Amino acid sequence: MNILILYIILPAIKGIIILSIILFLVAYATLIERRVLAFMQARLGPNIAGPEGILQPIADGVKLLAKEDLVPSSSQRFLHFLAPILILAPALVIFGLVPFGEAGNLFGILKQPITLYITDVNVALLLVVGFASLGVYGLILGGWSSNSKYSFIGALRSAAQVVSYEVPQVIALGSILLLASSLSLVKIVEAQREMGLWFIFPGFIAFFIYLVCGIAETNRLPFDLPEAESELVAGYHTEYSGMKFAFFFMGEYANMIVVSSVATVVFLGGWLPPFPSLKIWQSLPEIPIFWFFAKVLLFLFLYIWLRATFPRYRFDQLMDLAWKWLLPLSILNLVLIAFIKWGLK
Amino acid sequence: MKLKDLLLYDLIIGLLTSFKYLFRKKFTVPYPYKKLEPAPRFRGFFYLNPSTCLGCNMCWKACPIDIIYIESHDEQTPEGKRKKVVDRFDIDLQRCMFCGLCEAACPNGSFKLTLKTGFYEGAVYDRHQLYFDRYKLQNYVKERKEKKNG
Numbered sequence: 346m347n348i349l350i351l352y353i354i355l356p357a358i359k360g361i362i363i364l365s366i367i368l369f370l371v372a373y374a375t376l377i378e379r380r381v382l383a384f385m386q387a388r389l390g391p392n393i394a395g396p397e398g399i400l401q402p403i404a405d406g407v408k409l410l411a412k413e414d415l416v417p418s419s420s421q422r423f424l425h426f427l428a429p430i431l432i433l434a435p436a437l438v439i440f441g442l443v444p445f446g447e448a449g450n451l452f453g454i455l456k457q458p459i460t461l462y463i464t465d466v467n468v469a470l471l472l473v474v475g476f477a478s479l480g481v482y483g484l485i486l487g488g489w490s491s492n493s494k495y496s497f498i499g500a501l502r503s504a505a506q507v508v509s510y511e512v513p514q515v516i517a518l519g520s521i522l523l524l525a526s527s528l529s530l531v532k533i534v535e536a537q538r539e540m541g542l543w544f545i546f547p548g549f550i551a552f553f554i555y556l557v558c559g560i561a562e563t564n565r566l567p568f569d570l571p572e573a574e575s576e577l578v579a580g581y582h583t584e585y586s587g588m589k590f591a592f593f594f595m596g597e598y599a600n601m602i603v604v605s606s607v608a609t610v611v612f613l614g615g616w617l618p619p620f621p622s623l624k625i626w627q628s629l630p631e632i633p634i635f636w637f638f639a640k641v642l643l644f645l646f647l648y649i650w651l652r653a654t655f656p657r658y659r660f661d662q663l664m665d666l667a668w669k670w671l672l673p674l675s676i677l678n679l680v681l682i683a684f685i686k687w688g689l690k
Numbered sequence: 691m692k693l694k695d696l697l698l699y700d701l702i703i704g705l706l707t708s709f710k711y712l713f714r715k716k717f718t719v720p721y722p723y724k725k726l727e728p729a730p731r732f733r734g735f736f737y738l739n740p741s742t743c744l745g746c747n748m749c750w751k752a753c754p755i756d757i758i759y760i761e762s763h764d765e766q767t768p769e770g771k772r773k774k775v776v777d778r779f780d781i782d783l784q785r786c787m788f789c790g791l792c793e794a795a796c797p798n799g800s801f802k803l804t805l806k807t808g809f810y811e812g813a814v815y816d817r818h819q820l821y822f823d824r825y826k827l828q829n830y831v832k833e834r835k836e837k838k839n840g
Binding site for chain 2: 387389651653
């Protein structure tokens with residue numbers, strides 16, 4: 346009975362709660378994006394539906410649900426249907442591995458403390474990287490099965506982009522593994538607590554590389570070549586409409602949150618406050634997931650900020666950046682971190 | 691390659707610029723709730739007090755697309771002078787291009803035919819409602835403004 350609760354019912358409840366929080370965040374990330382982007386361009390953005398446009402995501406959702414679902418006549422119907430699911434599902438699976446906070450009894454509501462994550466796998470980081478790159482299959486399938494030139498070009502660009510940017514990204518994460526000596530996300534955070542310092546300080550270059558590659562991998566500006574509106578209409582999801590389009594959209598935002606969460610856990614100390622060894626934090630009341638979500642929201646803001654500022658890269662510049670700059674830099678950083686680790690010993 | 695480029699100087703300046711705009715005054719006017727006051731010389735809808743019209747037909751002559759229709763007859767005033775009385779003064783606003791030439795031609799001093807009412811929300815459900823007769827020319831803008839202000 347105890348095992349049933351511990352291994353099936355409790356994770357299921359946690360899963361439902363986390364899923365609903367993430368989907369809520371995804372829905373409101375769209376609103377935040379539109380409003381912040383508008384503010385940065387001296388516009389107002391959507392502010393009619395509800396006070397300050399707070400009901401806009403619901404209105405959008407209802408609109409997309411009610412829209413006609415068009416499928417191009419010469420498309421691969423099954424793959425066309427499968428692609429949006431393939432892009433959203435892996436992104437949501439990753440949240441099963443992300444630690445949102447350490448064990449706590451939620452302001453004394455529960456008798457026994459529970460962990461604020463679903464599982465702590467000992468190869469979590471590897472799984473995260475794996476699942477994150479699975480999402481690209483949805484993108485490529487969506488572009489290919491639409492049987493449209495714009496979609497196809499978008500999908501091909503995405504494939505090339507992911508192949509290029511995954512390499513420096515994983516090497517950058519690898520340099521952090523040297524410091525943490527573990528692949529488990531919980532252990533990585535614990536290692537930062539032991540060190541008394543977020544890993545962004547020794548691994549700033551790694552953080553920068555991860556950030557650039559993360560933006561490139563989620564196909565956000567300035568690396569949004571797969572959907573480049575000005576050249577490819579909407580790239581890989583040109584032929585999608587209604588709820589399938591909404592799935593692509595949600596997948597993109599969920600992937601943004603995934604990249605933000607992983608960056609938060611690996612580089613910004615997960616649920617830890619800044620400089621966790623300081624005495625101040627013990628005197629302040631502890632809110633379980635406050636620091637984690639504050640950091641994730643900061644990252645989401647950074648995404649929007651970058652989108653509001655930079656124009657899109659040209660394709661050859663994109664490849665240049667990955668292979669000529671980020672890859673050598675990440676290898677250099679790996680060596681540098683190895684020396685730091687050696688020095689610490 | 692300069693040090694400036696290596697430290698991403700240009701990119702950071704760009705980011706700071708867009709961040710500044712986050713707190714700037716917004717240029718968008720949420721139109722139906724907030725309205726901009728038109729410029730003083732803005733050519734909006736017409737106003738004419740037909741009882742002061744001289745019936746000189748100058749506006750009719752000035753109109754490049756002939757959408758002003760004036761009919762008048764002569765009357766004797768008690769002093770024995772001849773005076774023109776306007777029977778019909780219509781402007782077909784369906785086709786009006788608001789060039790303002792009729793206003794420029796009107797010799798009637800402060801009782802001029804004028805377009806400077808500052809009224810521009812003239813959308814109607816039926817285009818024939820845009821055929822303005824004497825009564826409408828005098829009252830339409832005033833009534834619509836009162837209606838909008840509640």
